Amino acid sequence: MLLKKAVSTLLLSAACVSLAQAQVTVGVITSAAGPLAMIGVPQKNTVALLPTQVGDQAIRYIALDDGSDPTATVKALKKLISEDNVDAIIGPSGSPNAIGVISFVAQAQVPLLSPVGTAAVILPMTAEKKWVFKTTQNDELIAKALFEHMARHQVKTLGLIGTADPYGENWAKVATALATEHGIKIVANERFQRQDTSITGQSLKVLAARPDAVLVAAPGSPAVMPQATLFDQGYRGQVYQTHGAALPDFLKLGGKKVEGTILAASLMLVLDEIPDSNPSKKIAADYTANYEKLYGSKPATFGANTFDAGLLLQAAIPLAAAKAAPGTVEFRRALRDALESTHELAGTQGVYSMTPDDHSGFDERGRELIQVKNGTWTLLRD
Incomplete structure (x- = not known):
């Protein structure tokens, strides 16, 4: 009887370990307060729309707000790494904030999907910046x-x-x-x-x-x-x-x-004028519709940058999981490698094809010339 209970306990423990290993933990740092709030709010709101399952892996998100303060960004990132043992991080919202945490993610070997504007987070490419992937156009x-x-x-x-x-x-x-x-x-x-x-x-x-x-x-x-x-x-x-x-x-x-x-x-500003053949149009339209349904307003493209980070992770996680279990440094390394091998992945902002030297991966499909006309965005054709 005691042996049977012991075996049952061991099996239950093994099942719990297996379940824990199947869960990928992703930290998200946004600036939903402070000077960057107009960027950070749509990014924070987008967390609810990120994929929560890919293959056998559930994805759990831990969202923190840095209040637009670079010092708070570092504190939040260190917490996600040391206390929450995250497998990847999306964020932060501001360029100075992102540059300030590159050395920490590199040291911890945690991939950072950065939705900031400046290309300085990935260029010039260095050993530290190999851990950063950018979800905006360079x-x-x-x-x-x-x-x-x-x-x-x-x-x-x-x-x-x-x-x-x-x-x-x-x-x-x-x-x-x-x-x-x-x-x-x-x-x-x-x-x-x-x-x-x-x-x-x-x-x-x-x-x-x-x-x-x-x-x-x-x-x-x-x-x-x-x-x-x-x-x-x-x-x-x-x-x-x-x-x-x-x-x-x-x-x-x-x-x-x-x-x-x-x-x-991004084409998101002028979706109605973009041909249906564009590989990003449906993805951007679905994201916009789901965001509007949830929050009653259209998202800024900054939120879409966060959404694309989720799409990149969704594609990379199965490749990494085939090599190691989530929660381990081996998984994080495999996840970094998988992100770098991304090829022709359509997102809301364009099509991503990463290389060891290009961690943004956009080509001309990731931009449109746009003009403000009669108080709205209009595709510029001249």
Whole structure:
């Protein structure tokens, strides 16, 4: 009798261990409060729409809010790694926050799926950045579309206003190279802090340079202030924005002052104008519909970046699970390798094909030229 009970106990314990091993744990860090909230809220909301099962593996998500504070990001990430033993992490929302945790995920050997704008989280590729995968288009991919448009429309001089952080700095680097390539002279190059309430001084310097066009390089709501300020000061030249401005609140906050803006961004902004043959259209439409059903509003593309992270994990987990059990360093290594081998995976933002040197994986299918027309996003065809 005692032997029978002992055997039953052992079998139950083995079953529990097997069940635990079949569960993949994913940490999610967002900035649902603070200056990055317009980015972080749709990302936090999207957690409820992420896949919860793939093959034999259940996926559990542990979501934490860093309040837009890079120090809190590090604290949250360390908790997920040391206390929750996560197999992967999605987040954080901000570029400085993400750059600040790269060394920690590399040391712990935990894949990080980063939904931030700046390409600096993966470029230049290093041993530490091998653990980071980016679910937004690289700055250069977006910038090429903008500068090609500038060249077609005879833009010869350009003013640049960007955030004084990794996002703005990397855009300045990319823009400078592409401007030289296209024979465009940058006649003003200004920076501002995301939390600034006025940039009158910077905008006056840009205005004084009398550029043919202005490029604003800022993520989220801070993208509005430079353009609105220039408008108030009488500037009526063409304004270009990066994919960091691709959110509904850009239109709401900017109003008539952002009319005519040109940006390159995800097809999600102009889904109704995208042909059904586009491999991302149905995925983006389904995500948008499910989000709207749950929250009563359409998601910003920032939320879709988090959703795509879930799709990437959904495809990679079975490959990793064939080599090791979740919860182990061997599984995390196998998961990193599987993510890096992603090929032709359609997401909401485009099609991902990763390589050891490219941890974003987008090509031209990951961008559309878009213009603000009559207060809404419109596909630009010229």
